[in-house]
Amino acid sequence: MAFKIGLLGLGTVGTGTVEILLNPQQRHPLLQELAIHRVGVRSLDKPRSVELPAEMLTTDLESIVTDPDVDIVVEVMGGLEPARSLILKAIAHGKHVVTANKAAIARFSDEIFTAANQAGVYVLLEAAVAGGIPVIEPLKQSLCANRIQTLMGIVNGTTNYILTRMQTEGSSFDAVLTDAQQLGYAEADPTADVDGFDAADKVAILASLAFGGRIKLEEVHREGIRQITAADITYADRLGFVIKLLATAKRDANSGTEGTEQLQVRVHPTLVPKSHPLANVNGVYNAILVEGEPVGQVMFFGPGAGSGPTASAVVADILNIAAILKVDRNATHPDGSPLLDPLLACSHQHYSAIAPIEDLESRFYARVLTQDSPGVIGRLGTTFGNHDVSLESVVQIGLKDNQAEIVVITHCVREGNFRKALAEIQAFDAVANVPSVIRVL
Numbered sequence: 158m159a160f161k162i163g164l165l166g167l168g169t170v171g172t173g174t175v176e177i178l179l180n181p182q183q184r185h186p187l188l189q190e191l192a193i194h195r196v197g198v199r200s201l202d203k204p205r206s207v208e209l210p211a212e213m214l215t216t217d218l219e220s221i222v223t224d225p226d227v228d229i230v231v232e233v234m235g236g237l238e239p240a241r242s243l244i245l246k247a248i249a250h251g252k253h254v255v256t257a258n259k260a261a262i263a264r265f266s267d268e269i270f271t272a273a274n275q276a277g278v279y280v281l282l283e284a285a286v287a288g289g290i291p292v293i294e295p296l297k298q299s300l301c302a303n304r305i306q307t308l309m310g311i312v313n314g315t316t317n318y319i320l321t322r323m324q325t326e327g328s329s330f331d332a333v334l335t336d337a338q339q340l341g342y343a344e345a346d347p348t349a350d351v352d353g354f355d356a357a358d359k360v361a362i363l364a365s366l367a368f369g370g371r372i373k374l375e376e377v378h379r380e381g382i383r384q385i386t387a388a389d390i391t392y393a394d395r396l397g398f399v400i401k402l403l404a405t406a407k408r409d410a411n412s413g414t415e416g417t418e419q420l421q422v423r424v425h426p427t428l429v430p431k432s433h434p435l436a437n438v439n440g441v442y443n444a445i446l447v448e449g450e451p452v453g454q455v456m457f458f459g460p461g462a463g464s465g466p467t468a469s470a471v472v473a474d475i476l477n478i479a480a481i482l483k484v485d486r487n488a489t490h491p492d493g494s495p496l497l498d499p500l501l502a503c504s505h506q507h508y509s510a511i512a513p514i515e516d517l518e519s520r521f522y523a524r525v526l527t528q529d530s531p532g533v534i535g536r537l538g539t540t541f542g543n544h545d546v547s548l549e550s551v552v553q554i555g556l557k558d559n560q561a562e563i564v565v566i567t568h569c570v571r572e573g574n575f576r577k578a579l580a581e582i583q584a585f586d587a588v589a590n591v592p593s594v595i596r597v598l
């Protein structure tokens with residue numbers, strides 16, 4: 158008996174998914190037991206690049222998630238609503254769900270996974286983070302023997318493409334963004350990508366899996382890349398760094414032991430040493446570096462988006478569910494409640510505590526524009542020192558429009574102290590501006 162799939166969306170990812178499902182040859186034999194049953198779209202008139210019987214398509218997506226014949230609902234329509242309501246309705250009707258929708262999962266995971274556990278169904282989301290790169294399943298299963306310490310990655314291809322081109326061409330952010338939009342690499346409204354929202358959604362999901370607690374998205378510190386200038390890229394390069402938009406989740410070293418510990422979960426541009434493995438991840442590629450005990454460092458690299466790569470992750474999730482259904486559709490606990498594979502289902506209900514960003518300890522790069530007058534560098538050093546901010550280097554790079562451009566790199570310092578010192582420095586008469594502050598790995 159075939160497993161029947163109700164597909165919500167036939168765009169980039171939906172089309173890639175159909176292409177795999179219609180061409181099972183030389184792939185896993187279980188694919189031959191999957192059947193596309195119905196496909197939900199917004200417009201029935203749109204030309205499609207995959208051939209499906211016209212009667213399979215519908216604009217009534219609710220009829221798909223309530224269809225008694227559908228076993229697995231695949232949500233690849235995107236957006237928050239009606240995606241959230243349709244996922245919840247599918248769960249309420251006993252359907253397993255596969256989704257690529259990081260925005261919905263990062264915001265509504267609490268109600269979605271609570272509902273799924275109660276209904277005894279799976280909600281799998283390999284495609285939601287880093288497209289074709291297997292990272293969700295490895296965190297849930299292959300790495301589950303480890304105590305994860307740090308997870309750090311480049312999880313947004315658009316911003317990595319823009320930063321890579323700024324690096325190689327010396328161009329400005331605005332020029333590369335405009336070109337990337339014309340080439341179709343960046344959306345017409347680039348906000349979700351360039352302001353770090355997409356990466357914040359993804360790191361919230363990864364942190365939840367790596368550290369076994371739900372994450373409140375509003376507690377994830379988020380900065381984008383709009384403020385990165387060609388000058389910063391050039392100075393970073395001279396100092397031995399590249400600038401990347403890094404998503405980081407780690408146990409906070411200053412927090413308490415088990416039960417009281419806090420996590421750092423954040424997205425911001427970072428100066429990455431050129432020798433670091435993430436420094437060489439360029440263009441639209443994504444990579445995630447996971448550090449666990451006892452495994453050490455493991456890096457996942459590959460295409461973070463695109464029709465085929467993302468569909469590869471979607472279909473893997475469908476196959477995982479089909480495999481479980483094939484072994485036992487109706488497995489129950491002795492009390493009759495539904496039995497779910499504990500490695501695939503969501504097994505945590507509490508929220509992780511997130512450390513405030515002021516308590517983060519990091520190195521910082523700051524570019525300061527000042528009058529070129531005696532004593533300015535001395536006053537900068539004294540002010541940082543007064544706030545316990547130790548400096549690794551202070552370099553006057555040159556003169557620009559009659560102003561001295563001074564680049565400061567700190568040792569590892571508390572962010573709150575650094576910000577207080579910087580606020581005092583910005584108030585100096587001799588200081589015109591502090592155009593850039595970037596954390597350093």
Ligand code: NAP
Nearest residue numbers: 166167168169170198199200233234235257258462463467
């Ligand atoms: P897309 O190309 O815009 O396709 C969306 C599809 O959903 C279209 O077929 C559209 O119908 C349908 N749809 C949207 N809203 C609908 C509504 N209210 N009612 C009925 N149908 C509706 O999107 P996508 O790029 O495939 O992305 C889908 C999901 O995958 C998103 O959550 C996205 O974040 C995620 N994702 C995408 C990628 C990627 O590379 N694109 C990578 C990873 C994750 P019509 O065709 O009739 O317009």
Ligand code: HSE
Nearest residue numbers: 312313314315350462
């Ligand atoms: N907009 C995303 C990116 C792709 O640029 O990486 C979908 O996750």
